[in-house]
Amino acid sequence: MSIELLLALITGAALFGVGIYGALSQTNLVMIMMGIELILAGAMVNLVAFWRYLHPDNPAGQMFVLIIMTVMAIEMAVGFGVAIARFRAKGSVEMEEAAELKG
């Protein structure tokens, strides 16, 4: 077990924790998306660390990171699309005011 790998994994875990906190505590849709971006960033750090320290000869590990970046871009596009639609309909993207979405 190398210290570099451990450092990277702890960073990933910390980003994940901060992201979870942000996604749960913020009331604004855009801020929640920021939390999700941080969660994905944590996942990305872990993947790069696993590629570098466990399987440096397998480029599939790097490919995985590219897929996560794609997921981030998609999340942004769809999130902002929903945000614009919501803002147009209700005049705000505050989650407190979106109680009617509760099932």
Place this chain on the structure above:
Amino acid sequence: MTAQMFFIGFFGLAGVWFGIVVFRTFSMVRSALALLFSQTALGAMFLSMQAEFLGVLQIMMMATEMSIMAIFMVMFMMDPGGLGEMDMTHQKRLSLGAGIVSFVAAVAVAVFVDWGPVASVSPDAAQQTIDLGLELLGRSMLIFETAGITILTAMIAATAVAIQPVKRTREQ
């Protein structure tokens, strides 16, 4: 303590610190740019982990992404400058608890799992780029194409959702 260890730790710390700043500032543009610098620090961390292509790509992609985020923040928040210091959070204790629990759980997994032998050398940067290119257009081509199609679908869907509905009225 090697140079690599120092840089990974330093940029990791910077990334996490900027990540915390995102939720601690009242100014929305600051918040978005803090996220940007968090991601940039992670890009630098990838560079120090010798994943050169991914690091540069991360630094490049996130700059545009987070700048766009900044303008959306300004559009959708009531107080984008943060001069009113409005509290924009709810269920604080629950989320703090959830954040800490998930952090501790992930760290516990990282510490207690036996990761097996650790590779000390990685292919050099030019070789990595070649390998990644061959991987993308070889074994993983289907996955990559699926990702491309998914992005296209998301773009169309997002545009369709966001576009202004045309009101068909007889009055005009």
Place this chain on the structure above:
Amino acid sequence: MTTVLLLLLLAVGAYLVAVLEDWTVSGRFRLTAPVLAGIALLGRESIVPRKPDRIFFEVAPFLLLISAILAAAVVPLTPDLIITDMATGALFINAALVYVLVALLMAGWGPDGAYAMIGGWRFLGQLIAYAMLIVMPITAVVMRAESLLTTQVVVSQAGVWNIIYQPLGFILFFIAAMALAFLPPFDLTTSKGELAGGVEAEYAGVRLAVFRLGRLALIITLAAATVIFYLGGWQGPLLPPWAWSTIKILAVTTIMLLAGRYMPRIREADLLAWCWMLGIPLALLNILLVGVLVLVFP
């Protein structure tokens, strides 16, 4: 050693750009004008506006300068004269140049002024338009070189320069580079007439001097990038490599500065529409054409 030399060259280049810009604007060729202007700027008071976002306000000019220098770090002037020959150089230029956007966003938001803010957000809107026109032509260039190394890109043009091999890509890249350096007619960010200086409006004194220096370094870097991607870099007959690099970079800079002199400023909505509806399809067509060409005439 090489690093120091190249940074000095970058400073000299920025100075020459300042002289050339003065020449295109005023019509007089004065070698001392930038020195006098610089001394005047340094002597003036550097005013801080009311209720600024202090961090952004202070950091933005330096970020602009740093991103230009970082982009210059992967540009080779001769086969050996390069700060760092990164394995992902052609991508790194993009990555460094995107931070120009971040710097201008900060400079626009920081000083808490209406004109500055409009200028900053305008630049963001434009960048979304032409960022693709920088990345996609570079993709085509890299396809021909089969490498992301900038030195390899230059070597790949030994037979035919890319300006002849892919003229479409050159035109798109040239326009996008001018827009990225907010040169007229694309100077929507700092337009003198309508925005009273835009993002520069609230800056004065030392900070404005740094900001202007960053922009000059950006212009020379973009000219150098155009030269290595499309004009064969250091290659050419008779003269030594460094002379060819210098001549080409200065020529491209002059054309960039002169082009704006004789054109009216474009409306930002028009620029967006043209970039999206014409520029991106053309860039894709360019990639396709170059792909076919690379297979037929390698």
